[in-house]
Amino acid sequence: MKKLLIVPFLLFGSFAFAAEDNIHLGKRFGLGAGAGLSAPIWNNKFDDNADTGFMWDLHARYQFTDAHGLMFNWAKHNWENTDVDAQVYDLMYLYRSNPTGMFSGIWGLGAGVANLNDADPKDNLKFAARARAGIEMAMNDDLLLSAAIDYQYISKMIGAGSGEMPMGEIHAIVPQLNLTYFFGSSAQSTTAAVGAGAGAAAVASADSDKDGIANTEDKCPNTRPGLEVNAYGCTPDEFASTEIEVLFDTDSAELAAGPKPALDELAQFMEEHPNTKVQIQGHTDNTGPASLNQGLSQQRAEEVADYLKNNGIDESRLEAKGFGENQPAADNTTAAGRAENRRVMTIISQ
Incomplete structure (x- = not known):
């Protein structure tokens, strides 16, 4: 099963969607889902019994700027050779290293709680922490595809789970693919578009030499005032x-x-x-x-x-x-x- 850890990244490399740089996510809210594998590591008590299983998640994400955002995540981990699974709820800070690029590195740190089913039912809420590294690709202005590897930590479990399995801290590596769809438009891109439109209108209406022909249409921009010009802003003998x-x-x-x-x-x-x-x-x-x-x-x-x-x-x-x-x-x-x-x-x- 652990050989399957490479699968999400092979799948990510097979996509060839086209998108331009100049992606703006600032002040936008997104919803998404993901799936991957959850592999116990470090040969601790839990890893001695559990084997790699599947993970899937749902998440909500808000980008304060193109570079900085927060993500609330629900993820479910199932491990083979044990009935113990975990539902993890956490809040993660995310940083995009290439904020407006089609491709961007992604880094994250988060913390929350884990609900461990079938493990110590009288005290099954545990502290959970997570770190992320990966890459995101903008499939268009609204949709992000990411390939990431998370390190998932869950604090020590006391007692015994199904089958009297000895418990301990959980350390897992979680390679995964995620899709996130963002709603609305970026305040930055909207402001830029409004500013560009206003600037273009001002340029289009400007007439520096006062000959009645706008600068954008004037082939002779330095005509002396008072001379009769053609549709291009030039007199018959004027240099153009x-x-x-x-x-x-x-x-x-x-x-x-x-x-x-x-x-x-x-x-x-x-x-x-x-x-x-x-x-x-x-x-x-x-x-x-x-x-x-x-x-x-x-x-x-x-x-x-x-x-x-x-x-x-x-x-x-x-x-x-x-x-x-x-x-x-x-x-x-x-x-x-x-x-x-x-x-x-x-x-x-x-």
Whole structure:
């Protein structure tokens, strides 16, 4: 039976669900269940008689922040070769070492009581303590899968249980899998979304040069006040410049549908301003060899250039240049930063 201790971790490794970093659990309540094995250890009096059995639990969890939480747990342990089993009720402090990551280490300490069925029925409530180490994976923004190993301690049993089995302290190792579903949304993520929305609205409505064209649409952001401008915020003879960001998947130079409307607008602008040219700059994150990233960035730039050519822009007005991983726009140590670095920038000049 003890060979089965590895099973929960083999099962955990077989999952391949996709979730992004930027998971927020702060100020959220969760409910869950788990199952595993309970193996007596240390060759004490209890371990001399009992053998590995099954454990299952139900738990309620509240995260005060993305990193810190409390879990109330009910667990039932059954051990082979004995009628003695334990129902353990405890409260555990939990710490997530990578608070907003898809994968996070998990550490916990808890204490409570154990109700020992068939063991000293006149005094069967015992002190119980538990320590946990494991890893959690966010299957999505609301559902966590964890693989953990608990050390379970139950204080010394006096008297005899079923079959006159000698009693002593219980020490057990408990490998297990748990699922927890969280309700509601994080106060942190909600605040961030509201703040981002307000910030985006302010940027969209701002008009720095007072020409009647919002900054987000203005290709000529420094037009002198009082001059008549077109829909792009430019006078007929004015120098125009703009940047359009085009993001790509990892190890991909395929142009997605998302940036195409912006590129269509760019092509239209270049048709209306025949003296303009565009430099298309391709970039990558730092995943993989630098030499391969250099080639991939060039492919990304050429993919955007081909799209513009197919929209009627002459090849002589387009320059495609790859910069590889040498000009990151964000932190390559995070998934969000790497996504931002897999980009193409289009820079219009005259």
